[in-house]
Amino acid sequence: MIYSKECEYAIRALTYLARHRGKRCLAKEIANAEEMPLYFLSKILQTLTRQKLLSSAKGPNGGFQLLKAPEAISLYHIKKLIDGVEDLDECAVGLARCNSQTPCPLHDEFKPLREKIKRYLQESTLSEMTRAVDRKKRIALKPKPQA
């Protein structure tokens, strides 16, 4: 709804790398763990490497590593790199070409909502993502309290 598939994979891969900070991770490893198509993911990791978010190493013991601090990378940042953020800044409800002739009727009403989404993406960093994942995993793995 907000991202492309590519961007979604990027976020999930980066979250994985943030959770395994300090260790080199193989594309294959990430693809398996996160159930993403390997070749597609490889492309994405290449992009993120070119963008200096990741370092990469070839050969045995190779793999990818997060270069920046997880709290320094927001979802907004990632979306900007992969998809662009124009859709967040421009016309709201998705009714394109809003001008005086064919105005986008609910533009003004929707604006605050759109701003909220934007702020949300800016404030959600990879740290939040890893924390949320950890919490989820804990809940998922823990046996039922009363059982």
Add this chain to the structure above:
Amino acid sequence: MIYSKECEYAIRALTYLARHRGKRCLAKEIANAEEMPLYFLSKILQTLTRQKLLSSAKGPNGGFQLLKAPEAISLYHIKKLIDGVEDLDECAVGLARCNSQTPCPLHDEFKPLREKIKRYLQESTLSEMTRAVDRKKRIALKPKPQA
């Protein structure tokens, strides 16, 4: 961002028909007024006709007409017919396949925002759309107050 192009056209066409309630409108007329591709629009109007939102008539004096009351048709309703609303009801941030293994981390945090969007679409009907369009047109046509 929230709708497909097809859905956007549907909303705009339905808004046009709501503003011209009681009169039969040609696909061509709507396409011209709203600057939408005629053939594509025709398909959409056919769909809406099959879904019983519109009545259609062939031949001279033919055209399309809104069957239901504008206040009875919400944007949510339209989106449901054209795009489906799974993306609003299911996983939030757009991180698909969220389960215990690969949870969609910010699902819970994003939920209220998503609920707001959903409510917004449910509460915005064609009546609101026509009112908003009328307001916009009035502003656009009125000469500057102090001029």
Add this chain to the structure above:
DNA sequence: GGAAAAAAGGATCGGTAAATCCGGTGAAGA
């Protein structure tokens, strides 16, 4: 009945996102 008008609907096209394939490059280790 014939001509024109307009919707119905099948077939097709084009572009972009998603996904895949494969040869190339460089690093590690025996």
Add this chain to the structure above:
DNA sequence: TCTTCACCGGATTTACCGATCCTTTTTTCC
């Protein structure tokens, strides 16, 4: 040095959405 491993990157395939074309069907009006 040779082999293996893993990333690099160009080329290609697939799928889907947006858009268009064209034929058929139905209706109106002369």
